[in-house]
Amino acid sequence: MQKQSNLLWVEKYRPKKIEDVTGNDEAKALFLEWLKNKKHTRKAVLLYGPPGVGKTTLVMATAREFNFSVIEMNASDTRSEKAINAVAKPATSYTSLDNFSGAAKTGGNVLFLDEVDGIAGNEDRGGVNAILKIVEESLVPVIMAANDPDIEKLRPLKKVCLLVRFHQVRIPLIIALLQKICVLEHVKAEFEALERIAQNSRGDVRSAINDLQSLSEENHSLTLQDTMMLSSRNKDISMDDTLRGFFSAQSIADTSRLLSYSSVDYDDFLLSVADNLPKRYLDATELAKAFDHVSKADVFRGRIGTENWHLLKYFFNALAEASAVNPASYKPFTFITPPIRIMTLFWTKGKRTMLDAICDKIGAQCHVSHQIAREQYVPYIRLILQKKPKSPLAAWFKFTPEEVDFLVKMGRF
Ligand SMILES: Nc1ncnc2c1ncn2[C@@H]1O[C@H](COP(=O)(O)OP(=O)(O)OP(=O)(O)O)[C@@H](O)[C@H]1O
Numbered sequence: 001m002q003k004q005s006n007l008l009w010v011e012k013y014r015p016k017k018i019e020d021v022t023g024n025d026e027a028k029a030l031f032l033e034w035l036k037n038k039k040h041t042r043k044a045v046l047l048y049g050p051p052g053v054g055k056t057t058l059v060m061a062t063a064r065e066f067n068f069s070v071i072e073m074n075a076s077d078t079r080s081e082k083a084i085n086a087v088a089k090p091a092t093s094y095t096s097l098d099n100f101s102g103a104a105k106t107g108g109n110v111l112f113l114d115e116v117d118g119i120a121g122n123e124d125r126g127g128v129n130a131i132l133k134i135v136e137e138s139l140v141p142v143i144m145a146a147n148d149p150d151i152e153k154l155r156p157l158k159k160v161c162l163l164v165r166f167h168q169v170r171i172p173l174i175i176a177l178l179q180k181i182c183v184l185e186h187v188k189a190e191f192e193a194l195e196r197i198a199q200n201s202r203g204d205v206r207s208a209i210n211d212l213q214s215l216s217e218e219n220h221s222l223t224l225q226d227t228m229m230l231s232s233r234n235k236d237i238s239m240d241d242t243l244r245g246f247f248s249a250q251s252i253a254d255t256s257r258l259l260s261y262s263s264v265d266y267d268d269f270l271l272s273v274a275d276n277l278p279k280r281y282l283d284a285t286e287l288a289k290a291f292d293h294v295s296k297a298d299v300f301r302g303r304i305g306t307e308n309w310h311l312l313k314y315f316f317n318a319l320a321e322a323s324a325v326n327p328a329s330y331k332p333f334t335f336i337t338p339p340i341r342i343m344t345l346f347w348t349k350g351k352r353t354m355l356d357a358i359c360d361k362i363g364a365q366c367h368v369s370h371q372i373a374r375e376q377y378v379p380y381i382r383l384i385l386q387k388k389p390k391s392p393l394a395a396w397f398k399f400t401p402e403e404v405d406f407l408v409k410m411g412r413f
């Protein structure tokens with residue numbers, strides 16, 4: 001039992017079935033299609049895309065379902081031509097494609113070269129060449145995975161492979177996955193906390209699950225406050241990249257795509273877009289049109305709230321229209337990144353959550369509604385605690401030290 005709880009959640013919840021690998025539906029379909037028809041298409045496939053989105057997991061889940069054996073080799077570990085040949089060469093001659101195709105029961109072999117971009121530098125050219133040769137001579141399908149397929153040295157590989165692109169997993173899908181894990185791990189989590197973890201992960205499911213585990217495993221609870229320390233990580237880069245992509249977009253389709261894969265906090269992003277619009281559209285009519293679209297996006301953001309994620313596409317579309325009022329008038333400019341306003345917004349959210357928790361506790365002890373607790377009780381309790389922070393009242397209400405601190409300092413933010 002003890003051992004079980006020491007398990008990393010990313011391993012414990014690594015999907016065993018293809019359908020449980022969330023997101024990237026197009027990539028999954030393309031890959032499966034290739035597997036089924038491999039006789040007629042290219043012999044090798046390269047799954048590529050950002051880390052932690054399920055590339056390795058998909059290959060392993062597929063192997064289970066199709067019942068084939070994976071001869072696996074992590075290319076970063078075994079880089080020289082000799083090493084690659086030693087592992088992979090014999091594998092290519094075990095089973096022919098004919099035996100393999102369609103024969104789900106009998107299974108077959110596939111060769112899986114994970115992380116092929118680990119083949120680094122010139123001295124490793126031999127590595128790429130050896131893989132090329134294997135693909136050429138192989139009798140079994142060759143599956144490869146990489147993060148960045150654009151590196152020069154992988155170019156020869158790209159020519160002989162079917163390329164299957166993976167994107168960052170969309171935020172709502174990550175949130176749903178985190179919610180599932182919370183149920184299974186008996187973690188009581190605030191929605192906003194899960195939202196922040198997901199947004200912060202930049203579409204990387206592995207890092208989202210790891211963050212969830214490290215923040216909630218001990219207390220089986222997770223509040224927005226707990227995720228505070230995560231919020232600054234990667235955020236500026238991600239915001240900057242998204243803003244750049246947004247303002248230089250050539251079409252509505254460009255922007256919709258960018259937004260659905262970006263990991264920025266939508267509220268922060270909306271604020272930043274509004275702040276920067278006057279720098280982007282110097283013509284007053286264009287600017288007015290753009291603001292009109294942004295205000296529509298704002299309305300949709302409000303309607304989405306914390307659960308109506310199906311409305312997200314309308315939010316994206318409205319924002320995308322704001323980016324493409326006149327693509328021809330775009331000239332690069334320096335963004336105003338408003339950390340102060342964003343921090344203020346974040347604090348307001350955090351404050352609201354903290355105050356809600358406090359009012360719940362007051363309500364439970366004094367049998368009053370949330371509203372009465374906030375309007376009539378909080379001001380007095382706050383005064384008492386400001387005069388005497390160690391008052392037994394705090395324990396009676398079961399306030400945490402953070403909540404006492406919050407009440408004492410209230411009004412100073
Ligand atoms: N699409 C997904 N659905 C469900 N879980 C996922 C998904 N992607 C990643 N995970 C979780 O993250 C872990 C790591 O995923 P995986 O190893 O497949 O990522 P990867 O895309 O191969 O990343 P890398 O490029 O770093 O190798 C998995 O064990 C699983 O728990």
Ligand SMILES: [Mg+2]
Binds near residue numbers: 055056114115145
């Ligand atoms: Mg991998």
